[in-house]
Amino acid sequence: MDQTTNDPPDQMFTCQLCGLSSPFTYYGQKPPKTRAIVLLEDCYVTKDPFSPDKEKFLVLGSTCSLCSTCVCVSPECSLYYTKRFCMQCVNKHLEQFPLQIQTELAKKKQSTKTAVS
Amino acid sequence: MDQHRRTDSRSWDWDNQHCRAQMDQIFFREQDYIRAGSSEHREFWSFFDRFQRFRMKKEMCGSRREDCRDAGTKSKLDLGLPAEYDARYRINVSVCSRDMEERLGRADHRHRQRSSEPGPEEVADCRLALLHFLDFSQKQSFGKLSKLRREQKCLPIFQYKDRIVELVRRHPVVVVAGDTGCGKSTQVPQYLLSAGFNHIACTQPRRIACISLAKRVSFESLNQYGSKVGYQIRFETSRTAITKLIFLTEGLLLRQIQLEKTLEQYQVLIVDEVHERHLHCDFLLGVLRSLLADRPDLRLILMSATINIKLFSNYFGSAPVLQVPGRLFPIQVIYQPIPSEEQPSRSEKLDPRPYLRILQGIDQRYPPEERGDLLLFLSGMAEISTIQEACQVYATHTRRWIILPLHSTLSIAQQDKVFDISPVGVRKCIISTNIAETSVTIDGVRFVVDSGKVKEMSFDPKAKMQRLQEFWISRASSEQRKGRAGRTGPGVCYRLYAESDYDAFASYPVPEIHRVALDSLILQMKSMNLGDPLSFVFIDPPPAASIQTAVTYLRQQGALDARGELTSIGRLLAQLPVDVVIGKMLVLGSLFNLLEPVLTVAAALSVQSPFLRSSQQNPDCATARQPLQSSHGDPFTLLNTFNAWVEVKKERGSGSRKWCRRRGLEEQRLYEMVNLRRQFKELLKSHSLVESEDSGAPSAGDRGQRRERLTERRRLHQMKRQHELQEGSKRKVLRMEENQDGASSSGSDTEGTRRKRKDKDQSRQSMDIQEVKFKLRHNVSELQEAVGQELTSRQQALLKLLLCRGLYPQLALPDTHNSTRKDSEQVFHTKNKQGVVIHPTSVFASDPEVLQVFEDDGGEMGPEKKLSSKHQLLSFVTLLETNRPYLSNCVRVPALQALLLVCDSLDTNADCTRLVVDGWLELQLKEQNEALKTLSTALGLRAEWERLLLAQLRQSEVEEPGQGQGVSRRALEKLSEELVRFLLYTEISYSLQRLAAMQTLNLYVGPQPDLELPALDLSVLFPGAEVKADPVKGGLRVTSFFTYNCLTDSKDLYSECLRTFFSCPHCDLYMPLTPLERMHHEASCRPASELQPTEEDAERGKTKSSAASSLTRVYHCDVCNEDLTLTSTEILKHKRQHMAV
């Protein structure tokens, strides 16, 4: 615990919808040590804390392609379909999404409703 | 992508190993994100199978491609989404590998000459599966993360996050009070970290908590291998240069303060669990309180359960308190006092009926489908096994309960079982000591049964004895126990006492500092220069008498001098993290060539016994243990056990586990021993008490070997990491028969095989992480070489003496009538406590014959006074009173020799045939001449031993090793040779008995003011000693421990009748001498061979140390009128010269 090695504080990623917050180590499409893997959007990435392998990465979130809201990848907050959409935008433009997605979302809404009541 | 195209042409088979290997070469090469052979790789292929099945099913169902999106009719904005749905579009990852694609192109060109080569479709399939697999693993990990964050938010402490940070910023000391489950231990450090605080230390009373908290917190901060969060305990640290938050034990932080008074390395200190009031914690608080004055920038946070918060706040000048409500569900309290006819009387076993009624009641009132386990608090192990037995009968009958004991002497595996899950319809009934009150938290407990009793260790300074006594618990403990029922849902607490009893309980438990011996504490305070312990501001000062007792004890042990200052040995002992007696053993062992066995014994005596109590009755274990037993004493049995284990470890690696199980040994303790002994060795090295091994010389090996070792280490590290990640992730489901493991009673064949199978499962599952850690830490061949040599009988004798001196004054005398008693009724006496017995685990309990005294011929010296040259005493480690006062860890030593060499006070009559040792043991020696010779030999040996020990210690104090005077190896060899000869070959008949109370009243002649000092210069006999009349006992005080002629039957010092003719075997002296004169002569007259000036003597001459020149002194001869430097024999000779003239 050397006093002098005050490295810069962790950069934090925070989802603007659910508030989930976590430090990230990389932002972009090509996280380090991912070899042949490329991300199709700019993502907030961290080391996967649940893998014994140090080189595994975990995508925390990215920005909504429509409204630029910073969102996490949880299905409650965003959806990726060729691009990232925050849930607010998805709902706004729901009819443009394929049927599979529409029914899926409807089902989910149903189940959370019953869970709440 | 339809089925036909894929299957028509070639014989590509996804299930074919060869085909998969081909794919591996494309996607899972050595340099790829997922490597062939890794666990992800295995997971991928099983995912692949599922994925293919899923696609197949979908295709069979026929894909519904019609998309009824009314694109862009309502919305002004076109999102530009593809017209056709494809699950692939939902994945934000792509695998692009040009070399792979090129290869594909080539393969296509050649029209796939070899049919086993994958075509583009297969590659595309595999690639698609890989994308889905990556997406799936991302989702899995993110799911875990979001669950974690949700849980953090749900903790009661979460809403106080900003408030806590704010308070810490503004106040030097803050008290955070909250009950178990509020999340303070894991969250507060994280809040501080994220608020920008940097060098944080968090203390814990228990080592295990340090590790688990560090793991949990680094996990929660997603930093598991970033090592910004670490722990440090006795043998292990995960600390690195970038560690920002460290969990460590209270004791360790105190040691750090010892090294660096102001703790500059930390910015924030969190002291957790302060309400537990452990000795170290109370002391630490005191030290920190004064440290705050020197470190105004330091932040201190005390964390406590909601117990006695004001006390802590007030101690730190009304520090602000933040109270966090716990997360407890409502708990119904039922008082069920035990009816008088079921109250156990003092000697009886506990009556199980009140406990059984509760089990029955639960079975009647609550349907078995409603989960919820029972936690039963009893005071001690004996109580637990009584109730366990009774409950087991009930459980076997109803098949609705699994009975599990929980206390600290159980094996780790058995302790762990309480966390396993019971099958549906069956409840766990955990019968525990107060260990489950705060230390161990078990989820799923719905019912608590509280006996209201606790057994606590206290120290009785009068009998110099530890005592384990049963008490009523405090209201605070009672509430704590109750709270255990409401952690996961509403619960019920049955109190087996009346509400009026509860009201009469003390508010809080008695803090440890008021109960225990304070020796180590006082020693540490002295070494930290904290001034007079009596004036130190403790949060709750211990009684002055108990500080005084400790100071006296430390003085006796030679750790403090007469003024209460640390001696050189005391300074060293203060740095050893062990009891004073064990520390002394180590220092003594480092002097002689007995370091290895002493290290082992010291380590063995500092950890819990590896011998499991539950295996004691098992005849197979007893037989297997037999060869390890030593009739010399329990420390020797421990030594044998450890050495045998090391041997097994070397030969069979993790096969040692089975070896241990056969013998009823808890292997964990042996691992602890091996770590501890290494730590001891390093400590001794750092004090130059042991020479450091030549660096590099034997280890290096050739490059190939080194590489091999490196690869091996890497593999072990990998295994360790793997284990750490898996740990705690799965809980096993208990079986109905599980509980019978611990019970020694039943043992039918079927059970035996079941147990075997289960053990096998267990060992396979946990891959023996201990073995991995062991291999990482120790070189087993080197270790085996170091400890492997068997002790010769001479070494054994010397080792016993060292142990005895280390353990002194802990000595016990066998009762005179033991030979007429049954084996189980052998009685012993210590100076302060009569009628103690040997603990049944000791070798002397099963084999008391070795303590039998064989009488010498030549009659008795009166009733009860057997004459023998073979009297023995027991040197013991602990005297603990439970239902009886028990001695444990005993070594037998030859009485006369040991006493003369180690005792604190030795009083004699005029002809030295009657000796009184330490005011309680009387020895009567038959032969006056023999007596004198023995006494004088002992005095000489002691003086030499002391001289060498001091030289050794002085060396340890010199800054640079090698600078000190050092101890000559030759002198040491000579001393140990002579000590052994004295121990083994002193053949003198004597009687040994304790003084009766009446005798002690009239023991000494008392002050003799008109006593004339003898003409002889006694300082020759005892270098550095000033012989003077003893002001209390009378007689002559010859050395600090030896007073001559002070016993009441003593004759006049000069009475001529005491003179007997003496002819010296070494010189031609033949004169009538008094005993004192004779001893004097014997001490100075050595055989001619020894008088040759040795190198050492020459050196001594140079350095002119007072001790070194002990043999010569300046003698002024009146006849020659000259100052001569002569030995006393030479003086006598010189005098005779003149007489002859």
Ligand SMILES: [Zn+2]
């Ligand atoms: Zn979110």
Ligand SMILES: [Zn+2]
């Ligand atoms: Zn949006």
